[in-house]
Amino acid sequence: MDIRFQNASGGEWRADCAMVFAFVKDGPEQYAPALWEAAPWLEISPGLRDFGGKKDEQLLLYGHPELPVPRVLLCGLGGREDFSLEHFRETVAKAMCFCRSRGFETLGLPVECLDYAARAADRTREFLLREATVAAMLGLHRCEMYRSALGEQDGDTPADPRWLGYLFTEKETPDAAHRAVRQGEAEASGVILARDLSNAPANHLGPSVLAEEARKLASAHAFNCTVLDAEQIRDMGMGALWAVGQGSEQEPRFIVLEHCPQGKEAHKPVIVVGKGVTFDTGGISLKPPAKMHEMKGDMGGAAAVLGLFAAIGALPDADVLPRVVGLIPAAENMPDGRSVRPGDVVTTLSGKTVEILNTDAEGRLLLCDALSYAQQQWEPAVLLDIATLTGACVIALGDYGTGLFTADPFLRRGIEEAAEDTGDLVWPLPLWDAYDKNLKSDVADMTNMGPREGGALNAALFLRRFVNKGVRWAHLDIAGPGYVVKASPLLPVPGGTGMGVRLLCRLLRDKDALGPLE
Numbered sequence: 001m002d003i004r005f006q007n008a009s010g011g012e013w014r015a016d017c018a019m020v021f022a023f024v025k026d027g028p029e030q031y032a033p034a035l036w037e038a039a040p041w042l043e044i045s046p047g048l049r050d051f052g053g054k055k056d057e058q059l060l061l062y063g064h065p066e067l068p069v070p071r072v073l074l075c076g077l078g079g080r081e082d083f084s085l086e087h088f089r090e091t092v093a094k095a096m097c098f099c100r101s102r103g104f105e106t107l108g109l110p111v112e113c114l115d116y117a118a119r120a121a122d123r124t125r126e127f128l129l130r131e132a133t134v135a136a137m138l139g140l141h142r143c144e145m146y147r148s149a150l151g152e153q154d155g156d157t158p159a160d161p162r163w164l165g166y167l168f169t170e171k172e173t174p175d176a177a178h179r180a181v182r183q184g185e186a187e188a189s190g191v192i193l194a195r196d197l198s199n200a201p202a203n204h205l206g207p208s209v210l211a212e213e214a215r216k217l218a219s220a221h222a223f224n225c226t227v228l229d230a231e232q233i234r235d236m237g238m239g240a241l242w243a244v245g246q247g248s249e250q251e252p253r254f255i256v257l258e259h260c261p262q263g264k265e266a267h268k269p270v271i272v273v274g275k276g277v278t279f280d281t282g283g284i285s286l287k288p289p290a291k292m293h294e295m296k297g298d299m300g301g302a303a304a305v306l307g308l309f310a311a312i313g314a315l316p317d318a319d320v321l322p323r324v325v326g327l328i329p330a331a332e333n334m335p336d337g338r339s340v341r342p343g344d345v346v347t348t349l350s351g352k353t354v355e356i357l358n359t360d361a362e363g364r365l366l367l368c369d370a371l372s373y374a375q376q377q378w379e380p381a382v383l384l385d386i387a388t389l390t391g392a393c394v395i396a397l398g399d400y401g402t403g404l405f406t407a408d409p410f411l412r413r414g415i416e417e418a419a420e421d422t423g424d425l426v427w428p429l430p431l432w433d434a435y436d437k438n439l440k441s442d443v444a445d446m447t448n449m450g451p452r453e454g455g456a457l458n459a460a461l462f463l464r465r466f467v468n469k470g471v472r473w474a475h476l477d478i479a480g481p482g483y484v485v486k487a488s489p490l491l492p493v494p495g496g497t498g499m500g501v502r503l504l505c506r507l508l509r510d511k512d513a514l515g516p517l518e
Contacts, residue, residue: 001140002163003133003185005173006108010037013167015108017060017071019095021088021117023080024053031117032110034169038069054078055087058098069108073099080120085131086423088117092132093139093489100140100158110167111177126180127421129166133184134191134502135490136164141192143199143493182316187505190311191498194303198483198496202279202296206250207330210276210299213306214255214328221259221313228254238329238373239346240354240365245331247283247339252331254373257305259312259324268381269323270514272504273370275363275387276302276330283333283359284341297496298363300482301387302328304500311505321508322381327374329366333359345444349373350466355444363389364459365448368466375468382411382514383467386476386500392455393429393477400481402426402499405460406474414513415474418506424499425481429456436461472515476500 006013010033018038022031028042035042041063042048051059055078063070075095077083099107114128121128140160166173166181197205197213211227218225230251234242238254245252255276258269277298281287287295305326312318340346344356346365349372354365367385374383393403402419404426406412412428419426438450438458446465450458460475467473481499484491491497507513 001137001160003181004163004165005168005178006165007168007171007173009169010034010167012068013038013108014068014106015165015167016104016106017073017099018069018108018110018167019073019075019099020110020113021075021077021091022051022053022113023077023083023120026053032113034112035072035110038167039063039067039072041067042072052076055082056091056094058095060102071104077117083117083120085121085123088121088128089131089135089423090489092135096136096139096161096164097489097492100160103158105162107161107164108167109164112169126176129177129180130184130187133181134188137185137188138191138490139492141195141492143196143495145196146201179316186311186314186316187502189314190307190501190505193310194307194498194501195493195496197303197306198297198300198498199493200296202332205296206278206332207245207253207276208250210278210302210328210330211253211255214257217306217309217313218257221309223309223313224258224260226256236349237347238349238369240348241329241331241369243340243344243346243356244277244283244333244362244365247336248332248334250278250332252329254370255326255328255330257309257326259309259318259321261319261321261323264323267323268379269325270382270508271325271327271374271378271380271384272305272308273327273329273367273374273383273385274301274303274305275299275366275385275389276328277363277366278330278332280333280360280362281335283362284335284339285358285360286335287360294483294485297483298388299330300478300496300499301385302330303496303498304386304478304504307498307501308504311501322514324508325374325378327370329370331366333362348466349376352446352465353444355441355447357447358449361449361459363387364462367463371463371466375471380471383471383473384476384504385463386478388479388482389477390456390459390479392452394480396429396456397425397427397480399484400425402481403429403456403477404474405429405431405477407431408472408474410515411472411474411513414507414510415503418503418510418513421506422502424503426476426503429460431460431464432457439465
């Protein structure tokens with residue numbers, strides 16, 4: 001679906017259907033005055049009196065089919081005092097799906113009604129333009145990659161609208177508004193890529209395919225890209241990453257992507273590490289079979305990193321972003337005669353040794369070598385990792401909550417503010433030193449897991465052991481929101497969510513959140 005701009009008086013707007021959003025008790029003269037010019041038939045439409053603006057209310061009104069705007073879809077936002085950005089996004093997504101179900105090819109959204117909603121939200125027009133764009137694209141997302149013409153279909157699948165047009169009364173689209181829409185378009189495209197990768201079955205997406213996706217992004221957007229193969233991983237001394245992947249026929253890969261705007265080559269980079277377990281059986285510590293198919297999504301962190309770079313490549317203002325490095329340790333965790341065993345001791349890239357008590361605590365083994373690589377190769381301005389890491393975090397925060405671990409209060413505040421803007425649920429969890437003894441090993445420097453109690457905290461403390469003193473580091477555990485099994489207006493296809501893409505984009509745009517990067 002294209003996203004366009006129409007700049008004219010209301011009487012010159014053109015669309016199969018105009019979508020407008022309204023609060024309870026407000027009339028069209030408040031939420032879209034120019035709509036009366038675009039659809040003068042509204043004044044005599046009996047249905048207009050039936051619309052109250054209640055939350056989730058939708059009403060489609062018809063004018064003459066030959067008119068420039070023959071239909072108007074009214075969407076209720078509820079009471080002003082109850083307005084939330086999450087509900088606004090869902091309302092836009094539902095409106096887009098409704099229009100698709102009716103076969104409308106061209107849609108218009110009067111920017112006046114976004115100005116009207118922005119006042120209630122205490123946000124800017126540009127903010128809601130970006131959010132509306134993201135919601136429209138995510139609401140229409142479908143996963144059709146693995147369907148054939150021979151399969152059973154539920155009737156004809158309606159096509160997406162050809163375009164969504166933002167209807168401005170200004171003669172020219174303001175630069176800030178144009179930029180906001182293109183930002184939203186870029187972020188949504190990154191989320192969609194991350195969702196498609198997370199939803200890809202493991203027989204279609206292993207570590208080598210993940211590496212090819214990174215190379216495609218690098219080629220399309222002039223990123224630097226390096227991929228280490230299995231032999232290079234072993235030779236470099238990434239014993240933890242190798243241990244996870246050694247039991248699979250699909251050999252591990254270590255992926256490096258870099259976005260470096262001109263003039264920032266000497267700047268310290270923001271480094272983002274994403275866990276890339278393309279399928280997780282648990283290894284020798286085999287998982288129960290129920291829901292094991294969902295473990296194709298255990299590379300949600302890697303998907304977020306690739307989605308982030310896809311978004312960066314499409315952003316209109318990517319040159320103002322800091323230097324960014326993405327690291328993806330990718331492996332498949334399988335049981336085999338060559339697999340790592342409980343009780344084995346491996347040497348990590350840092351030189352520290354780890355006694356592996358449970359082969360299903362594999363994500364932290366990938367991440368620890370990647371964290372060490374990041375600090376050996378660069379001096380990070382900020383070091384972030386994102387991973388579907390622990391079931392314990394799901395128990396603590398549920399299916400939609402992300403656990404945030406950091407000792408840097410400035411960075412914690414920046415991540416929380418970014419999450420508030422993007423609608424992600426992020427909650428800070430502690431890094432208590434008293435729990436560090438849970439990782440004590442009798443035969444090595446540490447074990448790869450502690451007791452079941454406090455499992456998310458134990459995993460974060462394990463990672464902290466590989467972060468050098470003074471490095472600004474945060475760990476995001478997305479085990480809950482990275483892959484969910486219930487559909488929603490913004491997630492029409494259950495599965496991978498693309499969690500982290502928008503949060504990281506927002507964080508990178510906010511220089512105050514990241515601190516000095518030169």
